[in-house]
């Protein structure tokens with residue numbers, strides 16, 4: 001089935017969730033890029049896409065790389081996580097958190113999750129964490145490339161490259177992953193500081209309004225699209241809206257925000273969860 005599933009009229013407006021479930025259909029090995037400033041919803045769309053890509057291609061495995069601290073500040077006497085969006089959506093979409101790759105053998109007893117969220121523990125030793133996390137993510141990326149049939153949701157491409165120095169591994173997958181059916185679903189809020197490969201190799205792009213001049217210059221590096229059209233369309237977007245572009249098919253669509261997906265662990269939302277989602281989550 002060619003991606004997207006159906007041709008949308010140019011500059012069509014559609015709800016984010018309907019678009020992900022009914023229209024976009026990335027093939028294994030097709031890279032996806034999400035570019036937008038802080039807090040616009042990149043992680044939200046990325047997690048939903050990861051779950052959908054695996055659901056469309058059951059022979060594939062999804063792996064989200066979580067970089068923020070696994071424990072956030074104390075609130076109401078309890079520790080929150082350092083990335084509530086990742087924790088909530090992993091649970092709500094039927095994924096499961098692992099601290100190591102590959103997951104510990106005891107996970108086999110619990111059946112396969114919809115996807116994995118690789119979220120190494122953080123300690124108080126910053127430098128040791130950088131070395132350790134770099135090794136954990138490097139092994140996971142290279143294992144995914146070697147095995148093939150993987151989707152890697154790399155949510156913080158800038159940090160993976162600038163802090164953990166994983167640009168060679170990421171470029172390896174961007175440049176050759178297609179043959180191994182290993183794709184990167186990459187997101188960044190710092191487009192001026194990530195490898196050009198992220199834009200030039202992407203088959204599917206999700207772009208938010210970005211007033212930053214350096215970021216806007218990079219639209220010219222996206223293969224096969226007119227940067228002026230990207231600027232004109234993204235400038236008209238509201239905060240959580242984004243522009244989807246599939247350059248190969250000349251498909252352009254504006255995605256309007258979807259409804260909030262609640263955490264199955266939150267008591268007020270307990271009645272709205274599925275049995276699958278409630279059997280997964282943080283170990």
Ligand SMILES: Nc1ncnc2c1ncn2[C@@H]1O[C@H](COP(=O)(O)OP(=O)(O)OP(=O)(O)O)[C@@H](O)[C@H]1O
Nearest residue numbers: 037038039040041042043044045085189240257258
């Ligand atoms: N479509 C949406 N409609 C309304 N709120 C949204 C939408 N998408 C995300 N949000 C909310 O915005 C906040 C940030 O979302 P998210 O973490 O996905 O953004 P982000 O772009 O990944 O942020 P960051 O750049 O900090 O990583 C969350 O509280 C989330 O619930």
Ligand SMILES: [Mg+2]
Nearest residue numbers: 042043044155
């Ligand atoms: Mg994010």
